[in-house]
Amino acid sequence: MRSKTQTDGAARIGIHKVASHARVSIATVSRTINHVPTVNPVLAARVWKSVAELNYVPNTQARALVSGKSKLFGLIISEITNPFFPELIQEFERAAVARGYEILIGSTNYEPEKMELCARRMLERNVDGVAIMTFGFEESLLDRFAGEDIPVVFIDVTPRHPRSSNLQVDYRAGIYEGVQHLAVLGHRKIGFISGPLRLGSAETRKLAFLDCLRCAGIKPQSAWLVEGDHTLDGGRDAMQRILQLPEWPTAIMCSNDMTAIGVQHALFEADLKVPADFSLIGFDDIHLAEYTIPPLTTVRMSCKDLAQGAVTSLLANMESTQSRFETRSKINTRLIVRQTTGLPKMSSAI
Amino acid sequence: MRSKTQTDGAARIGIHKVASHARVSIATVSRTINHVPTVNPVLAARVWKSVAELNYVPNTQARALVSGKSKLFGLIISEITNPFFPELIQEFERAAVARGYEILIGSTNYEPEKMELCARRMLERNVDGVAIMTFGFEESLLDRFAGEDIPVVFIDVTPRHPRSSNLQVDYRAGIYEGVQHLAVLGHRKIGFISGPLRLGSAETRKLAFLDCLRCAGIKPQSAWLVEGDHTLDGGRDAMQRILQLPEWPTAIMCSNDMTAIGVQHALFEADLKVPADFSLIGFDDIHLAEYTIPPLTTVRMSCKDLAQGAVTSLLANMESTQSRFETRSKINTRLIVRQTTGLPKMSSAI
DNA sequence: TCCTGGATGGTAAACGTTTTCCAAACTATG
DNA sequence: CATAGTTTGGAAAACGTTTACCATCCAGGA
Structure with a gap:
């Protein structure tokens, strides 16, 4: 009292x-x-x-208490420090606020225990839905939400749970364009720096790359397939490892733009030029990609589509009284050619 | 029912x-x-x-309703797309969650009406405190919060309101180091690209620069003082304007790192080299600054200190039963020398 | 043995809304 | 003019907690 x-x-x-x-x-x-x-x-x-x-x-709390609806969406991301996510957050927030929803952000930083903590925070605040935009997947997490009958939306993964939907990204289309672009320029030795492979989507991107390589009639070299972690540092380190190899590829594709920027830095430190010595392609097309030196050729994935798709399917899943499965929507990707791709270096050309 | x-x-x-x-x-x-x-x-x-x-x-809502405490902090920032803010958010979130608080983010995008909307959102959710990290200041906003007796923390500005505190950033120290660094290298023609001047802090940074210039015995040239908007695009545009001037400075300081990256891009497009043709200094020291090509010399402002200071003074202000004024704390800045500064171009040297 | 007092558990009010159900008032029709 | 039907407003319950206040129980002292 x-x-x-x-x-x-x-x-x-x-x-x-x-x-x-x-x-x-x-x-x-x-x-x-x-x-x-x-x-x-x-x-x-x-x-x-x-x-x-x-x-x-x-x-709002009194309102939420009686109505049972908190008008709150949870948004779980990997790492707020990767510029892709702020861009995603911005679009997500825009879509959510427009519909009277507030958003609660949790970053997992790729740590499972933080993931657990995020889930609990969201449960406590009684979120009406959760978007797991972490490009990875935690079974335990999902169970918690499913147990409370809270709608969940994922990227890529297709869990068999009630009230969950997923956004299917067509990685292949963009990556295919990228590989073709390199092939046309004459590249036959193409490396790939992936994201952390325990992330489902990172694995998917790598597989798409491998598949596209085969379509172009190029045999993948396992030494040129290195695992990064989607960060600047990870990209730099991965490229440094490649540079220690006896034979170099002439082009590198990356699982995201931050990795590519890290690669550019490693090349700068090694006094190698892009695209003269190496061609480079990123993924995501964050705003910054246009501003790297030289500007980064990359595969665009619209985070606006991603965010709006997420909010839309969350909303749809809330309205439907019956638990339903798989509200799928497709997200497209396409190559944006800038200035990090060129002819392969003579000494390495076929 | x-x-x-x-x-x-x-x-x-x-x-x-x-x-x-x-x-x-x-x-x-x-x-x-x-x-x-x-x-x-x-x-x-x-x-x-x-x-x-x-x-x-x-x-949590039932709890909040009866206890009157929502355990929620509002965090108002300018633009989530500027990497400085995600870094700030990360630290803020860390500090808040550690103390059992959740955070509600609102970005103003420099639009007054969005600012108003943010304030309302926070009021509706009954936040226990608000950190206004927008480096600008809206009187109307403050009144709303003061009216509800909600603690507020600002950067730089020192409003005369109950339950508000402010974090004082010592811009001068870092900027002074930067100007000295350039002066020692021989630069006498130094330009400055500011942030949007209606933002108090942007004005403060510019004034600090001007003052430091005078201390170094350099007379500022008003043509080389151009207003940017703290974005990549703004930095590029500002530099392009400078390049159209009949006489060029030999060095440029920027009000933040994003501006500096924009400048690098403008220079790249004009086929000018950094630091051969222009020396360049940024401000903030975002993580990315280390990864630009060449790596950016910049003034570091610890966003960890900023975030922790904000949370701490919010908490302190909540505990004190009496409304008190001015819980000040000082945030330091210092120069981080990387590779965008060098000797002035011969043709322009004194 | 009985009473007092300290610990500890239980009951119920309160937080600020939404919403159901009912009452009242008005409109239209026979 | 009376009655049925249709609006529209009001009283009260409910949401899930916290907490003030009260009841109970047990131990120890007289």
């Missing part, structure tokens, strides 16, 4: 005060601000006037 | 069920999970066991 008369300066005003100020009942105020059509326009006007005068702001 | 028996698979279990499962009263459960010391250890053990078995998760 609150002590005495609550001497705090501005005790938060509630629907109650608005009602008495507008000389109507509490119910009328509630109906007015929720736009129930049957309210008498005269009373409604009085209510809105009082709302404005008293600077009334509805208390 | 809920319909009939709520046929939803797993109706959220509450403290009530835990109580009956552990054969104690709900009060005992509440006290146990809130670690009230007077609970009989035997009962406490039973409670914890039930909590684990039933997978009970407390409902």
